Amino acid sequence: MDVVVGRGFQILACSSPSFFGKNLYRTSLGVTKIRQPSRTGPAPRFLRSVVQAQERPTWLPGLDPPPYLDGTLAGDFGFDPLGLGEDPESLKWYVQAELVHARFAMAGVAGILVTDLLRVTGISNLPVWYEAGATKFEFASTRTLFIVQLLLMGFVETKRYKDFTSPGSQAKEGSFFGLEPALEGLEPGYPGGPLLNPLGLAKDIKNAHEWKLKEIKNGRLAMMAMLGIFVQAYVTHVGPIDNLMEHLSNPWHKTIIQTLAGSVS
Known part of the structure; x- marks a missing residue:
């Protein structure tokens, strides 16, 4: 039986040949499979490994970033909703x-x-x-x-x-x-x-x-x-310092909400 583990996991070498009785290996698609050892024959040879959680920070938690944004760029958090960076x-x-x-x-x-x-x-x-x-x-x-x-x-x-x-x-x-x-x-x-x-x-x-x-x-x-x-x-x-001084003079009644509301009315 094969169980697929999400992208947030990686394989790390360890001294134990199995992890809770399950053999682990990495596939070519970048996911990790946990294979139950066969009871009818000898278990296949796999790397001795364990699974460690590895979450990549993204601009939206749980987001699967596009493949061309692999995290190597400075400040890459997988944000490209328009696909501008595909090329x-x-x-x-x-x-x-x-x-x-x-x-x-x-x-x-x-x-x-x-x-x-x-x-x-x-x-x-x-x-x-x-x-x-x-x-x-x-x-x-x-x-x-x-x-x-x-x-x-x-x-x-x-x-x-x-x-x-x-x-x-x-x-x-x-x-x-x-x-x-x-x-x-x-x-x-x-x-x-x-x-x-x-x-x-x-x-x-x-x-x-x-x-x-x-x-x-x-x-x-x-x-x-x-x-x-x-x-x-x-x-x-007016300038930003003027706005700041006005806000500090009456913080509860001179906020961005009142300012925008006053400009519309």
Whole structure:
């Protein structure tokens, strides 16, 4: 008699030839079968093993993740309801795209909160974040700033794309005005060196799974925070620190529910 045990189990070697009188073996389909020993002949030879529960964390408990999300990617919790990552090449691009968006979101949230705090406390006369783009600065015109940003961002994004299509090509000598030793490209999406990794974190990028996981988790949280900041600005027309101060002034009656209800009415 064969009994199939789910994917949440794995085979581990042990000294006992059986487990509660049942022989175990792993099939080619990635499941484990428990076979009752035959009473009419000698038991077949199997690996001496036991079953140990091994649950992979998924975004929805009990979910069976798609086969192309095998848990090797940083932050892989089996979430792909639209099947966007079925194509391996597309999956590589989406991974890099999420990483870049996560870093931009973390920088954006930090910039919005810091500048808004300086504005609310009166330390600096700064515009609210959603009006900063229309502000005219004295040291340069808007057109000049736009052209400079376009050139700099275009250069960086071009370098990043070339490194994605040909990993390691941008770390070769002569590819960055002789500054390659200061960058030390580790792998696509993870540049290093004293300029981009001054603290020397995750030098062994192949085994830096914990650092990658922390970064992508914080990046996803920042993307959700940016979405909240966008909605908050559209509804209340003030900055996040202003909303926080208003909520703290009367926590039981000035909440997100009352704010949304007031904006609809």
